Amino acid sequence: MPAKKQLGPRAQRKAERPGEILDAAFELFVEHGYLATRVEDIAERLGVTKGTVYFYFDTKELLFEETLRHACVPFTDVQAEVEKLEGPYADRIRAFVRVVYSRICADRKSRELLRLAIAEGARFPHVVDRQFDEQILPMFNAARDLFQAGVDAGELHCPALLQFPQLAISATMQMIVWDLLFFDRKPIDAEAFIEAHLDLLLHGALKHARTPEPAEGSSVS
Numbered sequence: 405m406p407a408k409k410q411l412g413p414r415a416q417r418k419a420e421r422p423g424e425i426l427d428a429a430f431e432l433f434v435e436h437g438y439l440a441t442r443v444e445d446i447a448e449r450l451g452v453t454k455g456t457v458y459f460y461f462d463t464k465e466l467l468f469e470e471t472l473r474h475a476c477v478p479f480t481d482v483q484a485e486v487e488k489l490e491g492p493y494a495d496r497i498r499a500f501v502r503v504v505y506s507r508i509c510a511d512r513k514s515r516e517l518l519r520l521a522i523a524e525g526a527r528f529p530h531v532v533d534r535q536f537d538e539q540i541l542p543m544f545n546a547a548r549d550l551f552q553a554g555v556d557a558g559e560l561h562c563p564a565l566l567q568f569p570q571l572a573i574s575a576t577m578q579m580i581v582w583d584l585l586f587f588d589r590k591p592i593d594a595e596a597f598i599e600a601h602l603d604l605l606l607h608g609a610l611k612h613a614r615t616p617e618p619a620e621g622s623s624v625s
Contacts, residue, residue: 478538493554
């Protein structure tokens with residue numbers, strides 16, 4: 405197989421330019437929102453002309469869509485991570501939930517993508533739908549498969565979680581929204597919050613945590 409031809413400095417710079425534009429656009433869209441961000445601002449941050457930005461992206465709308473696509477890292481590997489988990493299902497659920505927090509809450513780009521999705525979702529619904537398909541849906545599917553495996557193993561009883569796997573990760577969304585609303589003014593102890601989430605989740609899912617039903621014919625005072 406012939407060796408891959410090396411690009412010259414000018415061609416290499418041209419190849420790198422779209423990514424540089426998208427990185428700069430992401431930061432400005434995060435700082436100012438879609439409407440308040442001008443293409444001129446993006447060009448100025450990069451030290452290029454507005455025409456250079458339009459050379460690669462015909463419209464501001466297209467630039468925004470491609471910016472979100474560029475920043476969104478698909479979570480297609482989450483399922484494989486869940487399948488590698490071992491031990492009691494309580495431990496597997498704990499590990500899975502922490503994966504969710506690390507992917508969504510602890511990652512700045514994921515947090516800011518959610519901010520943009522909330523702010524601009526009505527204007528770009530197809531972009532938000534793609535983000536759901538690439539990041540949120542894999543989490544839901546992995547959660548449902550994990551809970552179903554626990555039920556099959558006789559360790560879990562969680563019909564609500566099988567019907568609504570969103571419940572397994574909804575607290576992560578709450579933490580992000582809280583942070584977006586209040587920043588450092590009303591901080592949350594992240595570790596304590598995660599443990600509280602896990603306590604509620606496991607209490608509802610583990611068989612031994614269920615309140616026994618009264619025996620037939622018995623009375624409850």
